[in-house]
Amino acid sequence: MPGGRLTQQERQQIALGLADGLAYAEIARRLDRPTSTVTREVMRNGGPTAYRSDLAHRATEHRARRKQAASRDATAPVRADGRDAEAVREFEEVFTTVLIQSGTPRMMARVMACLCLTDSGSLTASELVQQLQVSPASVSKAIAFLDSQGLVRRERDERRRERYVVDDDIWYQSMIASARAALQIVETARQGVGVLGSDTPAGVRLEGIARFLEFVSESTARAAEQARGILSAKPATPEPGTPEPGTPEPGTPEPGTPEPGTPAPATTPR
Structure with a gap:
């Protein structure tokens, strides 16, 4: 290869x-x-x-x-956490692109990726400006959008600076916000059915939209509630001596091996 x-x-x-x-x-x-x-x-x-x-x-x-050029520059920044700076930067580009492809505007995707890739999960406006090399106005606009979508939350640190946070619960809150937004479309579509008439093609279309989004919204909210614990759960660590998944238990015969006492299959003489 x-x-x-x-x-x-x-x-x-x-x-x-x-x-x-x-x-x-x-x-x-x-x-x-x-x-x-x-x-x-x-x-x-x-x-x-x-x-x-x-x-x-x-x-x-x-x-x-x-x-x-960076490798030739003796003053090139080195990450304090010991990670490969170039590998992290490249992954940040990939993650940003995925967010953009999912419908997030570019600047908002850059801010979201930057926050997600920090160990603390939080940055101030000035830290975002420095890391992304953009204007404070761009960061402010991006944060306002992400906040409206339930993707970040704001808090004050010990120096009274506003910090923007993506924590475990943000993803749950975002899914719930999405479900509520869908219900608003449902309500509006049903208002349109009353205006246009339930027996007209446009009214039938709007009712179909309402029923579809109502089902999706309820399913999304229910799934988010059921899966909420996954966000804070730690990966399970197998006990010492526990076999890997798919590993047969000791004494388990190999596939195709007859059970003890099972007569061997008869062979057909040539």
């Missing part, structure tokens, strides 16, 4: 595969590359619907030159 950076020809093949509706795994198989390489390449460069091989190639060359 080849290693190293993707070539321009490989990027063209990725673009063709996306246009044909191929899965990442199938594109990777045709290129003899890991699926993760193709996934990262696409999500870093616009996502499956906006990927362009020429732009992706130029962007990669630009990142490579910037990385080389």
Whole structure:
């Protein structure tokens, strides 16, 4: 399996595969590359619907030159937590792109990704400005949007500075806010049914929208309530000596091995 950076020809093949509706795994198989390489390449460069091989190639060359320049610069910043700064930055780009593809505006996605990738889960406005290299107005607008969507919360630290937080409960609150927003559409659609008439095509259409979103809203809220504990639960640590999932218990015969006392199958003489 080849290693190293993707070539321009490989990027063209990725673009063709996306246009044909191929899965990442199938594109990777045709290129003899890991699926993760193709996934990262696409999500870093616009996502499956906006990927362009020429732009992706130029962007990669630009990142490579910037990385080389940083390596030559003796004053290049080093992460205090010991993580690979370039790897973290690249993942932040991928995560931001995924958020954009899900419908989050670009600046809001950048702020959300920046917050999610901090160990503390919180930053001040000035810290966001410094890390993202954007204006305070851009950060303020992004935070206002994320706050309205229930994706961040505000709190004051010991120095009375406002901090923006993404904690375990934010994702639950966001899903509940989404369910409530859907119910508002339901209520409005049903008002439209009364105005347009329940026996008209437009009225039937609005009633169908209302029933669909009502079901989705209730299902979303119910699932969020049931899954809320997952956000704060710690990964289970197996007890010493506990076999890995799928590992047969000691003394369990291998598949195809007859149980003790079972007569061996008769063989047909040649």
